[in-house]
Amino acid sequence: xxxxxxxxxxxxxxxxxxxxxxxxxxxxxxxxxxxxxxxxxxxxxxxxxxxxxxxxxxxxxxxxxxxxxxxxxxxxxxxxxxxxxxxxxxxxxxxxxxxxxxxxxxxxxxxxxxxxxxxxxxxxxxxxxxxxxxxxxxxxxxxxxxxxxxxxxxxxxxxxxxxxxxxxxxxxxxxxxxxxxxxxxxxxxxxxxxxxxxxxxxxxxxxxxxxxx
Ligand code: SF4
Numbered sequence: 001x002x003x004x005x006x007x008x009x010x011x012x013x014x015x016x017x018x019x020x021x022x023x024x025x026x027x028x029x030x031x032x033x034x035x036x037x038x039x040x041x042x043x044x045x046x047x048x049x050x051x052x053x054x055x056x057x058x059x060x061x062x063x064x065x066x067x068x069x070x071x072x073x074x075x076x077x078x079x080x081x082x083x084x085x086x087x088x089x090x091x092x093x094x095x096x097x098x099x100x101x102x103x104x105x106x107x108x109x110x111x112x113x114x115x116x117x118x119x120x121x122x123x124x125x126x127x128x129x130x131x132x133x134x135x136x137x138x139x140x141x142x143x144x145x146x147x148x149x150x151x152x153x154x155x156x157x158x159x160x161x162x163x164x165x166x167x168x169x170x171x172x173x174x175x176x177x178x179x180x181x182x183x184x185x186x187x188x189x190x191x192x193x194x195x196x197x198x199x200x201x202x203x204x205x206x207x208x209x210x211x212x213x
Contacts, residue, residue, distance in 0.1 A: 001209075009139050012109060013206050016142055019111030020204055024196040027111075028205045033061045036136065036207050040066065043134060043203060044099045051075040051094035053102030053122030056164070057136050057212030063101060091121040095129030102126060103212050104135050105157040106149035107142055107204065113193040114149035116158065118186035126193060126202075135204045138211030146192060153177075158187050160213040 001009070010029075017027030030036045040063065044050060050072045058064050067074045075097060077090045094100060102122050106114045113135065117123045126133050143149050154177035162172045167184035171177055177187070196202055 012142050013139065015109045016107060016111060019109060023111040023194060024199040025111065025202040025204060026200045028203065030205060031208045033207065036061055036205060037066050039205055040134065041070065044072070044132070046071045047073065048098040049073045049075065049096070050099045050101065051090070051097040052077065053100065053125060055103040055212060057103035057138065058101060060211045061136055061207055063136060067101070094121070094125050097130045099132040099134055100125045100130035101134050101136065104137055104141055106152045107137055108145050108149055109142065110145060112146060114146060114153070115191050116153050116187050117189045120189040123189050123191045127191065131201065133202045135202065137204060137206055138209055139206060140210035157213045161186055
């Protein structure tokens with residue numbers, strides 16, 4: 001990335017972390033996936049029960065492989081051969097995990113997490129259950145405010161995920177949201193996390209670069 005653009009992005013990260021702190025969420029910034037992995041190991045002790053929400057970022061940053069290879073008790077929703085019932089069981093067990101990993105569809109400079117789910121297991125666990133929630137986000141996920149967060153989901157996150165999942169919705173063809181009523185609609189539960197009563201339950205780790213949708 002161009003150095004001037006990069007310095008502007010780092011100022012956005014600084015502002016966002018400062019406002020996360022005001023909202024009782026803790027922000028971190030790391031410059032590489034290697035540093036990300038070290039940060040995760042410092043935040044989550046060995047033998048912890050860990051689980052994940054659906055996320056391309058977690059694959060792209062090697063976090064899924066890390067959780068499989070480190071001495072964690074990983075409730076692995078992506079393990080080969082799981083039946084739909086077994087996956088549903090993992091979603092329910094995840095509410096009792098020590099640490100829950102996910103990314104976010106957008107994060108505002110005001111320190112808010114904006115997410116839209118189809119099944120709802122990810123946003124449900126982010127809101128309630130796990131003692132610790134660790135959000136991994138590329139700098140591409142930072143937006144100015146909630147209006148931009150909503151726009152980002154409608155124009156980028158949701159159409160990209162629809163394409164990845166090959167769902168039969170209008171945005172799979174047009175690349176933009178038309179508020180469909182399709183059976184395959186992935187936009188169901190719209191959530192904003194604006195504050196935490198339990199300070200530092202949520203950690204947001206910004207990784208330099210662009211990851212996920
Ligand atoms: S509501 Fe429908 S058209 Fe809009 S982004 Fe979601 S799936 Fe696509």
